[in-house]
Amino acid sequence: MTHGAESTNMGSHHNYFATALNKAGVTRQFLMNEIALVILGWLLGLLSPLVVQGIRNEYRRREIEKGILAELVDVRFRMASVVYITTIRFGNYDRDLVKWLIPLFEEYQGENPKENLLDLLRKQLELDDKKFSEVAMYGKASPGQGLSVKKYRLPYLESKVAELSLFPQLFQRLALEILANLHLHNEEIEEARFYFKLTYESGLSTENYERALQGANESYRKLGERAKIIVERINSLKNI
Numbered sequence: 001m002t003h004g005a006e007s008t009n010m011g012s013h014h015n016y017f018a019t020a021l022n023k024a025g026v027t028r029q030f031l032m033n034e035i036a037l038v039i040l041g042w043l044l045g046l047l048s049p050l051v052v053q054g055i056r057n058e059y060r061r062r063e064i065e066k067g068i069l070a071e072l073v074d075v076r077f078r079m080a081s082v083v084y085i086t087t088i089r090f091g092n093y094d095r096d097l098v099k100w101l102i103p104l105f106e107e108y109q110g111e112n113p114k115e116n117l118l119d120l121l122r123k124q125l126e127l128d129d130k131k132f133s134e135v136a137m138y139g140k141a142s143p144g145q146g147l148s149v150k151k152y153r154l155p156y157l158e159s160k161v162a163e164l165s166l167f168p169q170l171f172q173r174l175a176l177e178i179l180a181n182l183h184l185h186n187e188e189i190e191e192a193r194f195y196f197k198l199t200y201e202s203g204l205s206t207e208n209y210e211r212a213l214q215g216a217n218e219s220y221r222k223l224g225e226r227a228k229i230i231v232e233r234i235n236s237l238k239n240i
Contacts, residue, residue: 061166068175069238071156075182076234077108078152079227084117085147086224088139090217095132098124104231144213146196147220151186154179174237178230185226192219 084101087093098121105114105121124135141147157175164172195215198204204212 057166060163064160064163064166067156068160071154072178072234072237073108074110075152075154076104076231077110077112077114078150079185079230079234080104081117082149082227083224083231086149086220086227088136089141089145089147090220091224093136093139095125141217141220144199146216147192147223149189149192149220149223151189152182153186154182168240171237171240174233174240178233178237181226181230181233185223185230188219188223188226192216192223195219 080101083097087097102118102121102125105118108114124132127135157179161176161179164175167175195212198212199209199216201212
């Protein structure tokens, strides 16, 4: 068979195939669509485990975030209370602090009582400067007076540290800073207890008594400052 005959024959077969497809209602566009669907199915088969895992991670992240925030809101109220009591007893109690405290207590919806303290703070803002200064002075601790401050933990957040990678970097950083500052807060409680206990040691000289008393008072002030840092970090985390 000559080359020309072969070409004619191949062309005939091609035309025959195209004619058969047309008769069957199959077009070139239809074939291209089918091929595209096959490729898409293959790609989805490869990507579906990643998509499913991504959905699971997001669901898990939301679940963990809900638990973390619930725990932090409770600790924020407790830390705000520490700021209040340590500042009015040992620090510089002023109107700015009262304005800072009120919305924190207003937002709290937990079981700890807050209404009496809220009423007191609101009434303090209504006082003139002289009356407010008198209230601040009245709240100062007497010499040798201590505070009963509890240690706090964040057991849920601590148990989820390994899963913080599910969250944005800023969330991770703030969560770890809160844990670190709460640890320091608890250490400072031990320091305050040590100095306060020292003031009751028998045979202590007047000079050493004053030093111990000063150490205890300074430790209480540091507790308030640390508690305020924790509150601010929690506020930042909640606003992400």
